[in-house]
Amino acid sequence: MSVGEKRVALKAAYRSCHLAARYADALRRPWLLISCGLMGTGKSVLAEALARRLHLQVVSSDVVCKQLAGLQPKAPSSA
Numbered sequence: 001m002s003v004g005e006k007r008v009a010l011k012a013a014y015r016s017c018h019l020a021a022r023y024a025d026a027l028r029r030p031w032l033l034i035s036c037g038l039m040g041t042g043k044s045v046l047a048e049a050l051a052r053r054l055h056l057q058v059v060s061s062d063v064v065c066k067q068l069a070g071l072q073p074k075a076p077s078s079a
Helices: 005-026 043-054 063-070
Strands: none
Touching: 005 063
C-alpha cells in the first residue's frame, strides 16, 4: 500500500469514527471500536491515532494476554 493510499484509508477511518462518535454521543451510550487484520497492516498505528484524536483508551489484546501471564507488556512473545 502506498503512502497516498494509507492517507486515504486513514482519512476514511477518521470520518467513520467521527460519525460513530456522533451517534454514540447522541445516544449517550458507551461504545467500542475494534481493529482487526493481518500482522503488519497498521492496526496499532490506526488505533493509537484514533485514540489521540477521539480521546479514547487503547486496550491491546497482546498486552492484556502478557499481563495475565505475568509478563511485561514489551516482553517478547516467546517469553
